[in-house]
Amino acid sequence: MNDSALTPERILAAAEEVLRRYGPGKATVVDVAQALGVSHGSVYRHFASKVALRDAVLRGWLERVRAPLDAIATSRTAPPARLRQWLTALRDIKRNKVLGEPELFATYSALAADAREVVGEHVEHLLGQIETIVAAGVKSGDFRKVDAQATALAIFDATSRFHYPGMAHLWNTPGEDAAFAQLLDLLLAGLTPTTAPPRRRKSAS
Structure with missing residues (x-):
């Protein structure tokens, strides 16, 4: 995915899909970034930490x-x-x-x-x-x-x-x-x- 198309909504949708498939142990920023095909730094631009992502x-x-x-x-x-x-x-x-x-x-x-x-x-x-x-x-x-x-x-x-x-x-x-x-x-x-x-x-x- 192009980083310019990355939005908080897309990240959250991907995070929910990762959770649904693999459970909470795989709901890390790196895991979600891999599912989206972007760098984990791109995700961090929208969510400052794993905790922030999980809370969202x-x-x-x-x-x-x-x-x-x-x-x-x-x-x-x-x-x-x-x-x-x-x-x-x-x-x-x-x-x-x-x-x-x-x-x-x-x-x-x-x-x-x-x-x-x-x-x-x-x-x-x-x-x-x-x-x-x-x-x-x-x-x-x-x-x-x-x-x-x-x-x-x-x-x-x-x-x-x-x-x-x-x-x-x-x-x-x-x-x-x-x-x-x-x-x-x-x-x-x-x-x-x-x-x-x-x-x-x-x-x-």
């Missing part, structure tokens, strides 16, 4: 993972249905990645282990999406008045059993879908505004 690859992958979640979080769907849809989508995305593409997921997990800052950005973005939905629900009156940021963190933590890869060994157990649905019902019930019971009239003496 991981960041791109995580952005694609959360893109459908972004669409749900900013939709005009009623907040209760939107929150249920968002949490279900997060669960489905993680299940598809972990169970459907185990080798590829393991590769990206290896990158994530050395990129805490990138992973932290990703989690903060997810929390921001939940916060957006909760705040919309409070504003519309569908949810009771709560601290949207604190509630978002509580919801994320409460549902981690169903989306944290470390719990994947439980995802195919009987009753998993029912347990998830029950948790969503409980969370939404907890956010529903409470109404005071009607006052009873005093009986005539």
